[in-house]
Amino acid sequence: MMAIKLQKIRMPRVNYRMLLCAVAFSTLSTGFAIGQTIPPEPPNIVVFLVDDMGWQDTSVPFWDKKTILNERYRTPNMERLAAGGMKFTNAYATPVCTPTRISLLTGMNAAHHRVTNWTNIMRDKTTDSPDEMFHGVDWNINGFSPVKGMPKTVVATPLPALLRDEGYFTIHIGKAHWGSMGTPGASPYNAGFVVNKSGHAAGHPQNYYGEQHYGNVLGKATYHAVPGLEEYYQSDVFLTEALTREAIKSLEYPIARKQPFFLYLAHYALHTPIQGDDRFVKHYLAMGMDSIEARYASLIEGMDKSLGDVMDFLEKTDQEKNTIIIFLSDNGGLSISPPRGGVQHTHNLPLREGKGSLHEGGIRIPMLVKWPGAVKAGEVQEQYVIVEDLFPSVLEMAGISSPVVTQTVDGKSFVPFLKNPKLREQSRPVVWHYPNKWGGGKGNAINYASAIRKGKWKLIYLMQEERLELYDLEKDIGEQQNVAQAFPARTKELAEELTRLLKSRDALMPVRKANDTPVAWPSARLR
């Protein structure tokens, strides 16, 4: 009822083809021929980013067999997306939120952009938990900045600004979490979005319920109260639904104008607080599920409905064929109990551990890409990719071949892998670096760790013990068997490559309180 109807537009619409006609026409006298080939319209691009969604938090099987979790969760629209596009079974993010989001925004690896932990809402305040062994590293605690001069920020040219300047109508909906309040990174507008709804410095919602104003209740509101949704107050519109409606409303404008759009729809779901979406929770409770886990499942299903609503809208408005949808999560599923129900470190099985860890459970994410005309439907791609790859990939999709950026981009376009499901590049190293202490819980490779994957091999460097662990992900996706001793040459090779990459990216290493010396580089710990 609340959406503005698409109105009849009377002005000549801004249209890519018309524009190109105009260019051809206006250059007639300079020798351009009428009737020359008109390039295809640039595709619309949707990045559908889910928060804290684990690799198994879906009915789409991302492993080679269906798991209990795949059976439990209901995500018919993810199934629909997977059926229409490509499923990446080895897609990675960083172990926590902000580093992933800034990698996506800048194309930089976390070791390089140095926003290695999630940013505080308040400026100049670290989020590292105090530690007995290490001093805190001097990471960019204020996050991303589009301009120089703000202390402790990474300055870079953000992806949405590049798209905007090439003609895209860039829309930000939902969670931003790129920079602290009191810095330019707090506002998605400064990252190149033409429109921002509900994005600010916060990393999670105070409350998912319209009845509770998404947290904006007098005397109770924190800085995590979700802004910009006043019209839904006192209603039963769940946060995920409100953001979806706002996303769809925002799409009407560029569609009516025939302007290509970039929609970055970053749901606050599934992040804590784990509150039930009343539209879906009953089903899971009726199954006899743990009440927390039933609420969690309802957050997943509500997110999936949002995906379906966006897809339906694109079909209804004839945009489906020219719209790329990239679905992903920002890190592995949270697997600390509480706040999760059940037994901790079981929520991402077969993967080990969860959010915060450099084990697969913390970094491997569900990822789907639908690109009609370019990517065959129903394909699976096993090549590993990492979140900074989205930056060059999206630019390539948009036809932007030589973007002018201030940063060195670490990501590599995965477009070739989209076009050829059989293509592999097993020699590429991808790197994680987390010289921080997460407040979220304990486990192996949670806090103070680096890692590298190359081919089927994954090496983890545990900074506290200055110890290396090697896993063969092909045989041992659950990382149960450390084979560093059995494969010393491989261990050495990866430790040296990790060291080289960390050094070349100016990675920060924690300093021991005991002797004020930094943690050794991984290669220094080889026997």
Add this chain to the structure above:
Amino acid sequence: MMAIKLQKIRMPRVNYRMLLCAVAFSTLSTGFAIGQTIPPEPPNIVVFLVDDMGWQDTSVPFWDKKTILNERYRTPNMERLAAGGMKFTNAYATPVCTPTRISLLTGMNAAHHRVTNWTNIMRDKTTDSPDEMFHGVDWNINGFSPVKGMPKTVVATPLPALLRDEGYFTIHIGKAHWGSMGTPGASPYNAGFVVNKSGHAAGHPQNYYGEQHYGNVLGKATYHAVPGLEEYYQSDVFLTEALTREAIKSLEYPIARKQPFFLYLAHYALHTPIQGDDRFVKHYLAMGMDSIEARYASLIEGMDKSLGDVMDFLEKTDQEKNTIIIFLSDNGGLSISPPRGGVQHTHNLPLREGKGSLHEGGIRIPMLVKWPGAVKAGEVQEQYVIVEDLFPSVLEMAGISSPVVTQTVDGKSFVPFLKNPKLREQSRPVVWHYPNKWGGGKGNAINYASAIRKGKWKLIYLMQEERLELYDLEKDIGEQQNVAQAFPARTKELAEELTRLLKSRDALMPVRKANDTPVAWPSARLR
């Protein structure tokens, strides 16, 4: 430092002229001639709306002589605007905020749209103060709605949506105050703005200071805390300045794309809380002014700097010649002490009373219009106009000749008066209707009053006493002499016209608690 630089644009720009070329080109085969006349580009339009600014709160003299207030306040940029355009000395709004804003949005007179008082932040709650004599009238307490189905709202086609659908990039900055939380009118996006920054359901700011997060301080925030300005927290950026920077940043996009824009920059200043703008307050304190009034003067000067910054930006970006600027206030100056300093009902002299009253001090507003090429510089227009006239005027300026709207528009375009400073229309009646009780203070014609102006004559109908007062504004701008008895025929004529217009607009009249009968129509009180 925080503004994104205008970047080099590499895509063929969207350009009106090019588009028209494109149309001509694409229709070559259907008989259109190359080289046909290209219509002029539609002008950019800026509505610069100040809150609670009185007719004399400026160094620009709006009366026929300079007053002490004109000498006191410093508004060099208003002087610059007046020198470049036309000064309306008899411009009117409604006596309080929301009715004016909805009249501007819809073209409807307040008697007609029935949002006769300011809307509550909370839905379904009146803002009328309790009264011993009258029941509250059934006004549209939830404000404006773009869609049907929301109780107690006026449904209408809003001006920004019409402009947007004709190709304008519509930008909302600052105070909205069109509808309560929990209704679609709470969001400027639903009124047709492509971009909204800081507009919501609130009618005044909680705090003007960046250091105090514009009110967004944990445990202290109310619903009046200003949203969307996180990047300025912990800085010394005053609210007026922050909104100005956001406005300018938002203009970069349509300017880069050569798309016409409609900027609605609605400052929260000068509304209470009367907090000093540190950049300007010292000057007034050094003059020996009352400290509250010095702060008030600093709010004015900060607002004026904002106007200057916008004008400078338009010049710097070569937009000045194709941009119309309409400057106005939403009601007369507040003249209740406290919160104002000094003696109440003196702040708008020579006008009687202030905000809330149907005397001139409550409704006559400063208004300036600069339209290069169409309006001669430095002209003065004495024709009376009223805020609902902006709706058809702006549409005419934009070249939109037959807009499709659901409401009956009461306003009349003042474009003919802009083009001819000597044009007069003394037979036009303009009407005010305020069947409500303002919480703000006491005075004559504050609460429960209607009024009509026609030529130099103004009739006020005081509902509590069911009494008529007639004033000759030409001889008695201060409304000191009620001449109803001396001019019975004129009184009768105006009372009848007022009655006819109120009835035709379905105006609400209060009902007496004593006998449950409504207040008589003005014409019923003629002897």
